[in-house]
Amino acid sequence: xxxxxxxxxxxxxxxxxxxxxxxxxxxxxxxxxxxxxxxxxxxxxxxxxxxxxxxxxxxxxxxxxxxxxxxxxxxxxxxxxxxxxxxxxxxxxxxxxxxxxxxxxxxxxxxxxxxxxxxxxxxxxxxxxxxxxxxxxxxxxxxxxxxxxxxxxxxxxxxxxxxxxxxxxxxxxxxxxxxxxxxxxxxxxxxxxxxxxxxxxxxxxxxxxxxxxxxxxxxxxxxxxxxxxxxxxxxxxxxxxxxxxxxxxxxxxxxxxxxxxxxxxxxxxxxxxxxxxxxxxxxxxxxxxxxxxxxxxxxx
Numbered sequence: 001x002x003x004x005x006x007x008x009x010x011x012x013x014x015x016x017x018x019x020x021x022x023x024x025x026x027x028x029x030x031x032x033x034x035x036x037x038x039x040x041x042x043x044x045x046x047x048x049x050x051x052x053x054x055x056x057x058x059x060x061x062x063x064x065x066x067x068x069x070x071x072x073x074x075x076x077x078x079x080x081x082x083x084x085x086x087x088x089x090x091x092x093x094x095x096x097x098x099x100x101x102x103x104x105x106x107x108x109x110x111x112x113x114x115x116x117x118x119x120x121x122x123x124x125x126x127x128x129x130x131x132x133x134x135x136x137x138x139x140x141x142x143x144x145x146x147x148x149x150x151x152x153x154x155x156x157x158x159x160x161x162x163x164x165x166x167x168x169x170x171x172x173x174x175x176x177x178x179x180x181x182x183x184x185x186x187x188x189x190x191x192x193x194x195x196x197x198x199x200x201x202x203x204x205x206x207x208x209x210x211x212x213x214x215x216x217x218x219x220x221x222x223x224x225x226x227x228x229x230x231x232x233x234x235x236x237x238x239x240x241x242x243x244x245x246x247x248x249x250x251x252x253x254x255x256x257x258x259x260x261x262x263x264x265x266x267x268x269x270x271x272x273x274x275x276x277x278x279x280x281x282x283x284x285x286x287x288x289x290x291x292x293x294x295x296x297x298x299x300x
Contacts, residue, residue, distance in 0.1 A: 023059060024048050030095075032060045032102045043099055062098040062109060066163060069093065069116050074169060077128040079136050084176060085128065088169040089144070091120050091151070097159030104158050115158060116151075120165070123150035140167050256280075 024047070025031045031044040035057050051057045069091040077085050093116060095101055105111050127146040128136055136143055148165040155162045172181075244251040 021053055022048070022050055025061070028063060028065055029061045030064050030098050032062060032098050034058050034060065034102070034107070041099055041102055058107075060098075060102060060107060060109060062095050062101060064095055064098070066092055066094045069113055069120070070168075071117060071120075074171075075121055075124065076173070077125050079128055079131055079133045081132045083133040084173050085133070085136060086169070086171050086173055087124065087128075087167050089120050089124055089147070090166045090168055091116060091162060092164040092166075093155065093160050093162050095159060096161045100157075100159030112158065112160070116155065116160070119151050119154045120147070123147040123154070124165075126150060137170060140170055143167065 023031070025044055027046050029046075031049065032041050033044055033049075033051055034041040035052075036055055051059060071088060071090075074086040074088045077087055079085060095112075101109065101112065105115075124143070124147045127143045127150065130146070131139065131143060144165045144167050148162055151162045151165065240251070243254075
């Protein structure tokens, strides 16, 4: 019985030893195998590998996928015009050199997010300090890209590549939000007043130009009308002259009829001398002069 127990214990020990010596690295990771002493660590890719049991050799798995660093709390940054802003950065990164990472962190791979958070905070602080408040709010992508460029240099020393930096939230601290909003409203109102002033000036200029153009058109139309009227009057005079020359008596009769029509209106009462030269065509179609009354009186 004791031999069986001893055999079982031996098998268990062998299995434990074997399990500590054989390991599998999947496609999502890379393995760094470090030997006791001053031996250089070895980088192992996906597959089945064998190592010496601890503490002769230690194994560290490093995730080689794209990872995200999302700070739970916003950080405070200061713009070039001394305005505080709160921002939540999200950093996309990937470990590209596991050996360098192990060397820089002394094997403490779990400290990488904290180190990247410090690098991110410093890079974003420098980036925001180059922009005014208005530009920082309007050009968040440019601020993030500039921070990513600064982070890339610092992260490279850790064997990490920074793929992207995004700002998921940019806002004002609660203590100064009202003052900032009021200042922004005042600036927009001033801009709107300037635009209205420019619009009124342009409208006045357009109106003045329209009046000048209107006057020019009216003057040209009046000139053309007068020219046409003069031509019409000349044509009328020419026709009248031709008519007068062909039958002077009829022309005088027609002119007198026009004068009668323009002078006498329905309902008018006019007291005149019937012997007046004006009524000579009323005495006869030939327009003969009125008979001399004194001569008629002397006639026997």
